Amino acid sequence: MGNRIVPAVLILLLVVVHAQLWFGRGSLGAVSTLQQKLDAQKAANVQAQQANERLANEVRDLKEGLEMVEEKARSELGMVKPNEVFVNVSK
Template structure:
């Protein structure tokens, strides 16, 4: 009787293992989704790293020289030096 039950027990174990593989916590679809999320996060991290590098460069320029400060003041605040004439041209 025991030898007749062995194939059924092994089959039940096989079904249980396959269920874990396809439906469990570490299933193939879940791992694939997590890998996609990791790639998306890496891309977001790269964009953030580039923005940080750009800002660090700008901070360095602001600390080291006044050229960047003058450029910002001219473009964003409309700064004009003494004895300088400001002319604004607007196309039709």
């Protein structure tokens, strides 16, 4: 009878390990689900990064664009800011 207890305990432990592998936390199904969620989050992160880059480019263009508009207004329209003196040099 003592010879049958050891194999029975080993088989029981094997069943527990297999049950954990297939159904428990960290099981193959759970890992697959988490991997799919991770892939979806990575795709969302890429889209958000692209949107952030577009917005940063737009802000940069607006900042530079205002400088360009001011330069054209000064040279072509003679714009003068308050407390500035306009000097026109003729050649």
